[in-house]
Amino acid sequence: MKAAVLYKPGDIKIQELDIPKPDKKDVLIKVKACGVCGTDNALYHGEYPGNYPVVVGHEFSGDVVEIGAEVTKFTPGDRVTADPNKVCHTCDYCRAGYEHLCEHLSSMGVHIHGADAEYCVMPESNVYRISDALAYEEAAFCEPLACAIHGTDLAHIKVGDTVLVIGAGGMGNLITQCAVHSGAARVIVSEPIALRRERAIENGATHVIDPLHQDLERELKNIKRIGADIVFEVAGNLNAQKQCISLVRKGGTIVFFGCSPQNGLVEVNPFIINEHELKICGSFNNQFATARAVEMLGSRKIRVDNLISHRIVLNDYLEVFKLFGGRETLKLMVIMNE
Incomplete structure (x- = not known):
């Protein structure tokens, strides 16, 4: 089979590998579509640690083609997606219900072979x-949507809240929709790229701000004088993360969702955090949210068809790193060779 193998940062090759064999409790999946994630880009640029060599990719869907001897829930021909994170179920975190923080976590495309491959x-x-009604490309959004759901859970959005989302790439657009479905009265999106602002409006944002040509703090406080109840930083931008302190109201919540540089630092004033009783939390991975993501996509409560800007065949995988982050780029979707 063909696969995109990352040997080290900046060194990725499309090559032939053996089709993997399912163990007794495993499912072999013929991959149909695999989305490109910010983590993939960070791995390629050496900004996120991985185990090399590794087949990249973890946002995928496809068809079951073979099952292990002890598999009971699936048969060949089933259309599926997957939570790409293997956990041990035995460490202290797993046993306490925090499996996404497992001490022995192995994630597809990072620690173990992923889904930018034919199988x-x-x-x-x-x-x-x-669902049979869900296109493979749409189903490939299950993993990022599960992460967005988890981040939204952590924010504890209440009906009537004002939510600010900084960054309207694929993840920002998913969080925008999750905030709307959580009951936010106003969802304000800050994004410098016009295409992404347009998609945010289509996906339920009540206001959009161009931070390159508008003063974000002034515009936000013209909408809600005291600041946002919840601020999501989705771009992984250190300057934006620092600015979050001035954008959230007293008693509000900041969620650092974006994938930041591994060694990046943000300077904050602890006096303000204390005096304003701010809550700052990270959002990593997804915690038992994949089934909910499948339901939300299958019921069309979350829209993703307008988020795909480019479709790239596996043979041309290296193109993704030329396109990633571009002004005309949103979600990049890798389509397997047929």
């Missing part, structure tokens, strides 16, 4: 059946 293997427990 991949995952344990039955990680695999989820998708």
